[in-house]
Amino acid sequence: MSIADLFSHENKIVTEMGRSYLSQRVVYRGKDLHHDLKNLSWLELFAYGITGRQFSESEVKLLNFIWVSTSYPDKSIWPNHITALAGTARTTPPLALAAGIASCEAAIFGGKPFKVAIDFFKRANSYVSDGGELADFVDAELKQHKVIFGYGRPLASTDERVPHLIKFVKENSINSLEHFNLAIKVAILLKAKKHINMNVAALYAALGADLGFDAESFHMYMTLCFVAGMPPCYIEAKQDVEGAFLPVRCDRVEYTGESQRPW
Amino acid sequence: MDNVPKFKTAIWRDEASPDNEFLAQKSYCHGYDVYGEMLGQASFSEYILTLFLGHKPEPDQLYLFDCMAVAIANSGPRDLAIRAAMNSGVGGAPAAANLMSFLAVASGNYQGSHELQQLVSWFVRFDLDYDKWIIALNAPNTERSREDIWEKFEHPPGFLPHAQQASQNTHDFLALRGLWNKYPAISWLKQNLENFENTLGMALGMNFVVAACFYHLGFSPDKAELCSLMLRLPGAAVHSLEAKQQGWKQFPFFGQQIELRNDPGEVGPLPDVSEILP
Structure with a gap:
């Protein structure tokens, strides 16, 4: 350069x-x-x-299912909460959605888990293809990183999207399910080893790998995956009384800082 | 109400008005009465530092912060992130869209806040150990053990891959009396600038100096990342407004400068709708 x-x-x-x-x-x-x-x-x-x-018709159907299955119009979920706040504050729909989308690139859900997980499954698949034991690979990953994205879930111990997605995959003829099958095997291993359940990010990422995405292109594809859940949150907050989405009384904020002191 | 989710903060306390529990009659920032005492006495910089540090800053911290804030408040209309804000502004988008455009582009590995975060984290770990810095700068992705939303660094963080010698602006910043003679990281950068540039083959950039300032202010890497974005917003604001005021006819449009390498040519004509739309 x-x-x-x-x-x-x-x-x-x-x-x-x-x-x-x-x-x-x-x-x-x-x-x-x-x-x-x-x-x-x-x-x-x-x-x-x-x-x-x-992509083929069945692949597009799967890509579409992934997005539909994770579009929750639930205002308590953080990015949706932002769009509801935007609605109650009477800002514009694009600003509301842009903020909501940007906040989905999170570390505990969304952006980071998707990208890290697809890379994990690609590496795991190469390892197993080269004759390695999946359990050894998982152990090494846990030793190095403590967590494997796609397994465990904040707020809930199981993920209702998982059975729906597995059912969809089984009912539709998806050509290659190499990484998907690997994700299930990892789920069984981690359930036995650490008593944690698979969340849908693992399956999304594994299917992304099966569809030929690399980590970077999957990162980009998943950017909008939650967005369809956001407009309802914005709209209802906007239809309701201005400024009235979850108002917070002064004494409902717990203060843990310094006592009053002179400037 | 006791099982209702509750926010928790160590930064801010609102005292409710007697007649309205949703309205504050007094607000305290890290224990200081904001409207009763700070207002009229605290400068804007003092207040910002108080927010980030958790206490009233010392005069030398304030001076360092002010110098740094002036240095990065505007990077001018050639800057990538400012141009993003201008491209938003010229179309007449909302003000927030202009700043959001700026923030997105200013956040990255190339002269952005993520690069700055990396530099501050290395200051925390290496302090002024030149050898450790050179090892890290030469192989900035060594510690990256798996994928991340951020791509790998394509150049040593803090350096300018398209220049070999630091700009006069950067030299002026480093040479500012009151900084280099007071803050070891600034004088260390000033002393080692030539060594760094000769070893790495590229120019030391402003972000490295800014990282040194944040280090001396005691900002964590995350605080530095966020605060730097905030401090760069003024330039984005005024240039996006200027672009809006000038209008699109005066704003450079590069449509004729596109060289398409794989043009299939005209595949078919426009539909003939003259019966409907004469």
């Missing part, structure tokens, strides 16, 4: 991702948006934009 890199990039955008010829046509990753891609569902286009490949 040097100043030459800046000179060579000055005043030009060199791309293979696309451009719009306004008033004429749009090229989207090598294809004409209005002709070649016009019949894709929005979700298919989104996945194509991330990976550059088009």
Whole structure:
């Protein structure tokens, strides 16, 4: 890297991702948006934009199921709570949703678990394919990191999405389930070893790996996975009395800091 | 009400008004009466430092903080994150969208707050041990044992991959009397600047100096990351407003500068809808 890199990039955008010829046509990753891609569902286009490949009908159905199964219009869940606060504070829908989406890139749920988990399953799969024992791999991971993302859940010990997703996978013909099967085996190991249950992040990530996503593209694909739960939270808070979403009395905040002192 | 979830804070206490339990009649920040005593006496910087440190800052902390805050308050319209704010502002988006755009771009590994967080964490661990710093800077991803939402560093944090010598602005910051002669990390950076640049083959950036300031202020890496984003917002605010006021016709648009490498060409004509829309 040097100043030459800046000179060579000055005043030009060199791309293979696309451009719009306004008033004429749009090229989207090598294809004409209005002709070649016009019949894709929005979700298919989104996945194509991330990976550059088009998924089969059953794969798209699975990708769609993943998002639908985790869209909870529950205002107590943190990102949804933000959108409800935005509604009660009478800010705009895009600001509310953008904030909600950004906050899903969390460490205890969402963004980080998804990305770390898909990488874990890919590494585990390579290890097992090379003749290693899955239990050894899991032990080494636990020794190094103490937790394996996708197993254990804040707020609840089991995850209702897991049986629904397993049922969906079994009822639909998904071509490769190598990582999915691995996730189930890890679940059985961890249940016996640490008495913790699998949460759906493990299955989402494993299926992401089975669909050919790498960690980075899966990270991006899952960015919007919770968003469909947010509009109802915003709308209802906005329909209700202004500023009245979970109001907090002064004495409902426990103060643990310094006593009163002079400035 | 006792089984109702309750917030807990060591920072802030509101005393309820006698006639309205949802309205504060007095507010205390780390024990200081905000509207009764701080207001009119505390400067903005004093207040910010009080919030982050948990107590009224010492005069030398205040001076250091003010110097740093001035140094990073605006990076100008060429800065990547400021440009993000301007691109939001020029379209007339809400003010919050302009600042959110700035924050997103200012948060990363390249001259961003995540880079700064890494630097402050190394200051905490290495202090001024040059050899340890060189080892870490030469291989900044060594401790990364698995995937993370943040990508790997593509350059030694705190350095500018597209420059070989620090800017005069950075030199001026390091040479400020009252800083280098008082704060060991600043004088250490000043003394070792040439060694660092020769060894790494690139210029020392402003983020490294800012990290040294946060280190001396006693900010944790997380506090430094957040506070730096906050302190850089003024530039984003005014440049996004300026872009909005200037309007899109005056704002650079790079449509003609796009070189598409894989253009399939015209695949088909626009639909003929002249019967409906003459």
